[in-house]
Amino acid sequence: MNKYVKYGLIGVLVLGALWAAAFFIKSNSKGAITYDTKKPFISSIEKKTVATGKVIPREEIEIKPQISGIIDKILLEEGEDVKAGDLIAVIKVVPNEQALNSAQGRVRNAEAALANLQIEYDRNKQLYDRGVISNQDFNNLKLRYDQAVVEVENSKADYRIIRLGSAGGSSSANTNIRATVNGTILEIPVEVGDQVIQSNNFNDGTTIATIADLNSMIFEGKVDEGEVGKLKIGMPLEISLGAVENQKLEAKLKFIAPKGIEEAGAVQFKIEGDVAVNDSIFIRAGYSANASLVLEKKDSILVIPEALLQFDKETDKPYVEIATGDQKFERRDIEIGISDGVNVEILSGLTEEDEVKIWNKTEPIKRGEDEEEANS
Template sequence: MSKRAKIILIIIAIGFIAALIWFGKKNKTSIVEYETETPFKTTIVKKTVATGKVTPLEEIEIKPQITGIIDKIMLLEGSKVKKGDLIATVRVVPNEQSLISAKGRVDNIRISLSNAEISYKRNKNLFDKGVISRQEFENVELTYNQAKQDLKNAQNDYMIIKKGSAGSGGSANTNIMAQMSGTILEIPVKEGDQVIQSNNFNAGTTIASIADMNKMIFEGKVDESEVGKLVSGSDIEVSIGAIEGKMFPAKLNFIAPKGTEESGAVQFKIKADVSLDDNYFIRAGYSANADIVLEKKDSVLAIKEALLKFDKKTEEPYVEVKTGEGTFEKRTLKLGTSDGVNVEVLDGISETDEIKIWNKVSKDDKNDGNN
């Protein structure tokens, strides 16, 4: 055999050995080491969050008793008032046609009264002389008295149209008074604005809204999937967006019997009395969230939800429990309440079992899920 042939054979042998080593490494299964965790006893609280706002429990709107123009506003928004305090005054602007008609009615009745008075005096003299009977005189006297009353009524109508009221009662209609003690939340009108009294066809112009800021409630909405778990009288906690790091205790007192559909989901209104803190001033309309406990379980066996896997065929939850060095067995679990981090385990494992902490998903893990 020539020297060249030997060299070729040596090269081929080296290549063959290298190929065997490469295939050996390629086919060699790497050993993956997994850490483990044991179940533990803990308290699991399932909560829901209702979004809403805080509003005064008692709030009223002040409306005028007459139609007119805002003459003067005495107070500003945010002012504290007592019942009966003057908020604003209204100046009556009479309708010219109605005013002229009322004035003409007064003049006509005054003429009739003058004529009735003349007739009354003449017949009284005749009655005193015995010329006419008492009944005839009383009929004349009645006509005279009715004419006087008609004039008084017509004059009152004229004054109501002109000034808004007749006699000393005018200020009761033109002065806008606070109907309750509290804080003025809003004065949506300004001096010179025209206002309309409340009637059967119009709600009237709101001159001011007043509320008792010492009694606040939370108004929010919860989803239909959770409203069935709420109980009236339950204690909840309210956090206000404008006040960081402070939770206000509240008591649930109302759950709407009828829901409303919003963006494809049915929402139910809830209300809760909020216990205020004197160190904080709560303004009406602050956005707020209510933490509501739906379910609470003390000292139950639990694991972290991150340890769970779900079978792709049965969709049942399972974990892998260590049985030996590097070996694990699949255990199907029966789960209970979850708080989003920990989940209660009702059946499938014991407190001493070591549960695999899943590493990054690999092909082998995917295949395990299909088995």
């Protein structure tokens, strides 16, 4: 091999080794991280939980017909305010053929029985007036006659009810569907021409309309089993509506379910709260809402940011590092209390004069140096 080539290769290797050494020294010559500190301070902490749910009317009244038929007219619309007695809809009676025929037969039978008793009554009345029959026999006959008259009237009334919907000959008594309470019509689930069924012992009947008072609302939501034990009847709630921004409603907890319901592997308990309705906000039934409940609150306590805490890997007990000199720190075990997720209460181990190390500080990335190193 030519000695010039040999010397050239040696020179390249030397230059490469020098460049690698320089790069290594440069990469490891960055200064150590300088840690900042923060002192404990006096503040207040509220431990809260949030229950998701909705705002609904305290009571919803379902208006049902007293007779079966077909919807003939609907006079009001959903969202209208009504008073007790206002006409909502009119039903047209469509009698059952079998029931109608049976009622007609009962009327004919009653009239025939009355006609027969009428003849017997007239004949015995003459005999009674002449003293031929006793007073007791005539009274028994008169009782049977009066009962036959009543049976004719009853059978005719039943026939009119089946055919017209009312015993008085006018169908307005049963076929006019009226509001039973004051409120707002939330829903009218039927349309003109729909067939409806009356409410009876075996059937709830068809709902013509649903009415509720939107000035009397409650919050209905659920809380986790881990927090339900901290709730008490009468606790204040702060209601946030999903459909109304920057508005809060006040409420008071009035009900906690005695039995939980398992949902997605977690046990949830139903809660209810009386909502104080603000006249400036129109609340619709079924608005989604969140209720904020203060589970625990402490005022004027010593706190530090929760991010300053460290935990022992073996005992899992909290500790912090306290400054003892310029960038010199020592471990200090502490006791902590409640936390709101930002600040944590210090029960013992620290004073307001201590300087707590911000241990999780990160060094900002120097983009210019990194790009030069990558390019080289």
